[in-house]
Amino acid sequence: MQTFKTIMDTFGPNIFVPVVIFIICLFMRINVKKAFNSAILAAVGLVGFSMITDYFTPVISPVVDKMLKIAHLNLPVLDIGWQATAVIAYSTHIGMIFIGILLVFQIFLFAVKWTNVFMPSDLWNNYSLILWGSELYLMTKNVWLASFLMLFGNLVCLLYSEMIATRWSTYYGYPQCTLTAPHQVCNVPIALILNYVLSKLGADKIQLNPKKIQEKLGFLGDPMIIGFIVGMLLGLIGNFTMLTSIKSWGQILTTAVTTAAVMTIFPKVGSIFAASFSSITSASQKSMKKGGREWYVAVNDALGYGETATLTTGILMIPFALILAFVLPGNLVVPVMCLTGFAYDSEINVALSNGNIFKALIMDIIIFTGQLYIGSYFAPMFTKIARETGVTMPKGSLMVIGFVAANILMGLITIGFLTKNPLIIGIIVLLYVVQFIYYKKNKQKVTDIIEKHSDYSDSLNKNLEVS
Template identity: 30%
Template sequence: MDFAAASAWINGFLSSVGAAVFVPIIMIIMGLVVRMKPKDAISSGILLGVAFTGMSMLISYMGNIISPVGEAMLKHIGINLPILDGGWTTMAAIAWSWPYAILMFPLMIVINIIMLIANKTDTFNADLWNVWGKIFTAVGVVGLTGNVVLAFVIAAIQIVFELKTADLFADEINELTGIPGVTCTHKMVFLAAIYYPIDKLLRKIPALNHKADAEALHEKVGIFAENHVLGFILGCLFGLLGQYDLGKLLTLGVQCAMCLTLFPVISKYFMEALSPISEAVSDYMHGKFEGRKLVVGLDWPFLGGSNEIWLTVIWGIPVTVVFAFLLPQNQILPFAGIVNIALAVPAYLVTKGNLPRMIILATIGVPIFLLVGTAFAPFISHLATSTGAVAAKALGSAGLISNSSIDGPWFTYAFSQFLDIANGNPLPLGMLIVWLAGYGLMYHDLSKEQKARKAAASAEAVEE
C-alpha cells in the first residue's frame, strides 16, 4: 500500500468514525497499557465516546439553528461574498488528500516520546485524531515551496509548540474544569499568543480586572444569568436580528435555551470518563518518570462545560457577520464555520474565564479568521480541484472555497507561508515575528506563575 492509498484509507476511516470513536479507542488502549482493569478502561472509553457524541450533536444542532440567522442577516444587508465557507471538514479533506499524510502519525508520536524522555514536556498527547491539523500546515508549506522535507520540519515545530503550550495551560485547565490530569493539545489554543498581550493590557482597566465569569454574573443579575433564561434571551435577540416572525423567534429562543442548558450536563460525562484514565496514566507514569506529574493531551470538547465559552461563541456570530460586511479585504461568506469555537477557547484560557475580556478578545479575533480564510482561499480551492477532494464539488460562485474558522489562523498562515517573502510578500513573516513575540511574553509570564504555584504547594506540603 503506497502513501496515497494509505492516507486515503485513513481519511475514509476517520471520516466514517470521527473523534467520538477514534479518541475513545486510543484512550482504551492507553488505559490497558497503564494497567487499568479492562472493564474500567472499556467503560471509561465508551463513556468518553458518549460525551464526544453528545457535544458534537449539540454543536451541530446549534449550528443548524444559528447559521440561518447569519444567512438572513447577510441577505438583509445585501452583500456579495464569493468565497464559500466549507468549515473545518474542508480543511480535513484537503489535508488527508496529501500523499504523505500518513507519515504525520509516527512523526507526532516519536517527537512526543523524545520530549517526554528528555523531560521537555509533561504532556502525553492522545489527540491523534487531530493530526490533520499538522498535515494541513505541512500542505500549506508544500503549496508554497514544493519542499516536502521542509513541510515536515514546520509540522514538527508545530508539534513541539502544541506540547509546550499544553504544559503551559495544564494547571489552569485543571482549575477551570475540575478534571485532573488533562490538558488541551489542540492547535486552536495558539491564538492565545495574540490574545495574551492584549489581555494583559485589558487587565490594567479596573472594571475588567475582577472576577467576572458566568458564576459571578449570576450573583449580580440573578435569574437573567441562568443558562436556560440567558439562552432564551440570546435566541430571541438573534431572531430579531434575522427578522424572524414571532413564532420562529420564540422557537429559536427555546432552542438556544436548550443548548446552553445541556452543554454543562454533557461536560460532566467528560469528567466522569477522563478522571479514571488520567489517574491511571498519572500513577503509571509516576513509576516510569519518578518525581514527575504527567498529563494527557486531548481535543477541546472536555472544556465544553464552560458557559463563558458558549456565550462568547454566540457573541461571535453577529460580530462575524458585521465584520464580513465591513472588512473591505474580506471575501468569504461565513457559513459552515460561523459557530466558531476556535474564537473562544484561547480567550477562555488567557482570561481564566473572564467573560467581558473574552468578548473583547473575540471581537478582535474575528477579523483574523476572516482575513486568513480569504487569504487561503486560492490555495485551498486549487488543492480541492487538483486532488479531487469532496470539497471541490461545493465551490462557491467564484470557484473558491475556504473556512472562516481555521484553527489557530495567525499561526497557521504565518508558519506555512512566511517564506512567501521571497515572492515579495512580507506579511506572513511579519505575522510570524509578532506571534513569536506574543508567545514569548505569554510563556515567560505563565511559566513564572507555574513556578510560584508549585513553590506554594511545596511549602504547604511541608507545613502539613
C-alpha cells in the same frame, strides 16, 4: 497510510479516544474493570457532546444564513468551514504521508518527555497541521521544507497546549486534559497578551461571567435562562426584517429554547466525560508523589462548546464577525461556515479570562480581525489545493478558504517559510527555542502567572473589600 486513514475515519474520536484512555489506564496499572469503565464513560460523554452539537448547528444555521443575506456581503472569498477543510487536508497526496509522520512524531515527543501532552488522543485535529504543510508543498514543491513546517508547527502547538493545560482543565473541569487543536492553541500567545492588556485597562471591572450574573440577577443569571435570552437575541437579529411573520417567531423561539437546552444539558454530559478521568487522575497524583511526571491527554474542543460563558461568547460573536467582514478595508472573505463554530474558538479566551464574557468577546473580535486578513492572503493557495482535491466550488465564489487555514500565528510562520530564506526561518525557530527553554525552566512560574491573571477580577474584589 490509506489503511490507517480508513481506520481513523471509520472509528472516529468517539471510539478512538476511549481506546486510548483504556490503554493509558492499563499502562498506569489501573485494574481492567476501572479501565473499561473509564473508557465507556468517555465514549458516552463524547457521543453526548456530538448529539448536542449535531442538533444545535442545524437550528442556528438558518438564522445565520438570514443574517448573511441581511448583511449583503459581496466579497470574492467564501468560507467553506472546517469539515470541507479537513477533507481537503486528508485528500492531498502529501497529506497521506503526513498523517503517519505526525503520529510517530507525537508519540516520540511524549516518550522522550519533550512534552507532557499526549497529543495522539486527538489525532483527528492533525488535519490543520497537514493543511499548512500541504499548502507550503504546493507553493514550493519542496517536501522537506513542507515536512519541517508541519513538524515545527506541531512543536509550537504542544508548547502552547502545555502552557494553558492547567487553566483550561481547571476552568472546564476536565482533569488531566488539554486542547491541542493547532487552529486553537496557536492563538494562545495572542490571547495571553490580550488578556494581560485588557486586565491592565480595567476590563476585569466589568465582571460579565455566569456566576456574577446569577448573583446580581437571580434566576435571570441561570445558564438556562441566559441561553434562552442569547438564543432569542440571535433569532431576533436574523429575523428582524420579518417580525410580522409567525414562521419567523417560530424560528426565534426554537433558537431560544434550543440554546437554553444546550446550556442546561451540556454540563451534565461534561460531568460524565470528566468522570472517565477520575481513575487516571488518582493514579497520576500517586505517581507525582513518588516523583513521577504530570501529564495531560489531548481532547477534542467539543468538550467546552456548551459551557455557558463559552457558548454565549460564541453566539454574541456572530454579528460582530459580519460587521468586521463588511467594514474592514482589504478584507476579501465572507465568513459563513465559521459563524456557527465561534464557541469552539472562544474556549481559550474564555478560560484565560475565567469566564468573563466581556473580555473574551473583545479578545475574539481582535483575533478574528487578524484571521480575516490571513484568510484573505492565503485564499488563492487554499483554492488551488481545493480544486486539486476535487472540491466543488460554491456557486458565485471566485475563491474559498477555511478559517482553520486562517490562524494568525501559523499563517505568519508559513509566510516566513515561503521566503525559503534560512535567516528568516532560523529566527522563527530561535523564537520558539527561547520560549521553550524559558517555559521548561519556569513552568510553575508561568502557570502561576496565567492563573493569577485569569483570577484577576476575584483579586480585585478582595482588595476592594479589604480597603
